[in-house]
Ligand code: ADP
């Protein structure tokens with residue numbers, strides 16, 4: 001793991017996971033030996049060149065910017081950097097027990113037999129997020145493109161600029177406009193855009209996000225991107241409607257705080273499901 005700011009130089013000198021750095025990461029309970037091996041494999045396969053600075057440290061996962069450097073074949077000098085995002089699910093976290101309820105009743109994962117085995121369980125969540133991202137992508141919804149999944153490591157498209165800075169979460173967005181009215185209009189449009197996204201997620205992907213809030217939506221140039229879909233549930237889940245109501249409630253509360261004259265919960269629910 002590089003501390004960031006690296007990414008120049010010669011191919012032969014590029015930073016792999018050094019012993020010392022890997023040990024530190026292991027101490028931080030992020031990379032255990034197996035996870036470390038997966039990262040090294042992704043480096044060897046040239047899916048990424050290294051793990052760079054951590055974008056987010058969450059309860060269940062950390063997200064890293066993972067650059068892939070390109071080199072000139074002749075001279076070996078670096079010609080460019082292409083960023084990817086690596087979401088590494090933590091294998092030593094108890095809060096996953098909590099998430100059992102999301103799995104229960106969902107036949108896609110009913111036969112996992114993962115209960116009591118943390119590593120297997122974490123793998124299930126990563127798998128679920130990967131598959132859900134595939135579903136969103138096939139439906140043409142704005143979200144990261146899933147690139148590869150290996151055990152608890154999910155490699156996906158990086159939603160950010162060319163320098164490795166992730167797009168802001170909707171929570172942190174400050175819209176610019178010519179006046180207050182213009183800004184209010186933009187917030188309203190984002191609200192409508194999001195309701196459309198949730199509706200397509202429901203009808204085309206046949207999924208409910210189940211953890212939707214201003215924290216799990218990224219924003220860039222008037223476009224909203226859905227992320228963090230590991231807990232999203234299908235229509236066959238007994239609590240689908242409960243999760244949907246909760247999602248819509250969160251969204252409504254956020255946009256109301258932004259001054260949007262939001263629709264009533266019932267109206268929104270009917271719009272999404274009808
Ligand atoms: P968690 O389960 O920890 O909430 P998320 O999937 O929500 O994990 O990711 C945490 C944060 O990492 C997000 O809020 C976002 O800032 C960043 N992030 C996640 N995926 C990407 C991505 N594909 N591109 C850029 N940033 C991302």
Ligand code: MN
Pocket residue numbers: 215216228
């Ligand atoms: Mn999240």
